[in-house]
Amino acid sequence: MKSPKLKIFCDFDGTVTKKDVWVDALGRFIKDTNEFDKVCKDFSEGKITSRICIKRELGLVEDFDFNVFDSYIDQQELDDYFLDFVKYCSENDFDIYLLSEGLDYYIKYVLNKFNIELPYFCNTLTTVNNDGKLKLTCDFPYSDEHCNSCGMSKRNILISNTNDLDKEISVFIGDGVSDFCVSHYADIVFAKHSLASYCWKNNITYFDYKNFADVKNKLTKLISKGQIKQRQNAKTLRKEVLFGG
DSSP states (O other): OOOOOEEEEEEOTTTTBSSOHHHHTGGGGBOOHHHHHHHHHHHHTTSSOHHHHHHHHHHTBOSOOHHHHHHHHHTOOBOTTHHHHHHHHHHTTOEEEEEEEEEHHHHHHHHHHTTOOOOEEEEEEEEEEETTEEEEEEEOTTOBTTBSSOSSOHHHHHHHTOOGGGTOEEEEEEOSGGGHHHHTTOSEEEEOHHHHHHHHHTTOOOEEOSSHHHHHHHHHHHHHTTOOOOOHHHHHHHHHHHHHO
């Protein structure tokens, strides 16, 4: 039996990495922890969009220093089984794409540190000099012109890199609020934490996982049983986006 053509899409912070790099590394430059917690809470409760959340959090950063930031990023660890999962995908000709509402600077840093060569899509860190002080902001090169919510449209990247006509199967692996939207459009969803709760509440079929060993084992089992297929609801939604903009 011919193996299915899988396209793997992974969230980065808290999925590929053990911790949320944004919070654990960049968050150390935020002194007003009460305001930081409020912004995070507003975002998790859907009161503000991802773009507004990102801009507000970057605006809270004080006394930023790239050398210190690098030292914080150096402390970040990958999921214990991610490198093995990358090897597994390579051996089976499954493409992997990293999708993140985070920043290109630290994602590139982590990938280089572990000698990982994978395509990634995220927001772009930019800096401005404000009266001699370095201030952070960002650009959104992968936003959706019809949606002002997401900074980086994971949905669009998944759809544009999955060919339904060739019966390619999209697999999404994530954990957080920024993964809610894209979970509707993936054929197979692996979810934990708040994404798992969201999928359960919204009747999106998903598989629980703790690490990438769980993902690998489940995919292997599904493939061996011939249970890999396009999810009809997701396929319909993808079609609506392609034809409706």
